Amino acid sequence: xxxRTLFFAxxxxxxxxxxTSCYTRTGCINQMERLSNDLRDNAAYYTIHDWKNAVNKFGxxxxxxxxxxxxxxxxxxxxxxxxxxxxxxxxxxxxGAINGIMSVGNEIRGILDALGVxx
Numbered sequence: 547x548x549x550r551t552l553f554f555a556x557x558x559x560x561x562x563x564x565x566t567s568c569y570t571r572t573g574c575i576n577q578m579e580r581l582s583n584d585l586r587d588n589a590a591y592y593t594i595h596d597w598k599n600a601v602n603k604f605g606x607x608x609x610x611x612x613x614x615x616x617x618x619x620x621x622x623x624x625x626x627x628x629x630x631x632x633x634x635x636x637x638x639x640x641x642g643a644i645n646g647i648m649s650v651g652n653e654i655r656g657i658l659d660a661l662g663v664x665x
Contacts, residue, residue, distance in 0.1 A: 571614040578607050578627040585634035590641060597638065601654055604631055632658050 581603055592600065608628070616624065635654045
């Protein structure tokens with residue numbers, strides 16, 4: 547019985563580790579990379595709800611990243627990923643004007659302005 551309890555505790559621990567991956571330095575970078583890839587591949591199909599989620603996720607990841615100290619190489623990679631996300635969001639805002647998602651466009655514009663991205 548104790549072995550079963552230990553196994554159960556181990557499974558729960560691994561699950562928590564996987565679901566809170568952005569609570570590590572590299573986990574945050576990985577989440578930003580996944581967001582960038584998702585924006586690249588799917589932004590053309592985003593609904594208003596999807597855009598709100600993407601904007602919130604971007605902000606949450608950036609906020610969590612402030613908790614960690616990164617090497618110069620990691621900072622360079624973070625900058626690249628943030629730039630990619632901003633570029634895909636800007637493209638989405640332009641395309642979204644045609645598809646009727648302008649209510650989220652202002653939120654995206656605010657993020658892009660904060661990053662100093664021209665659109």
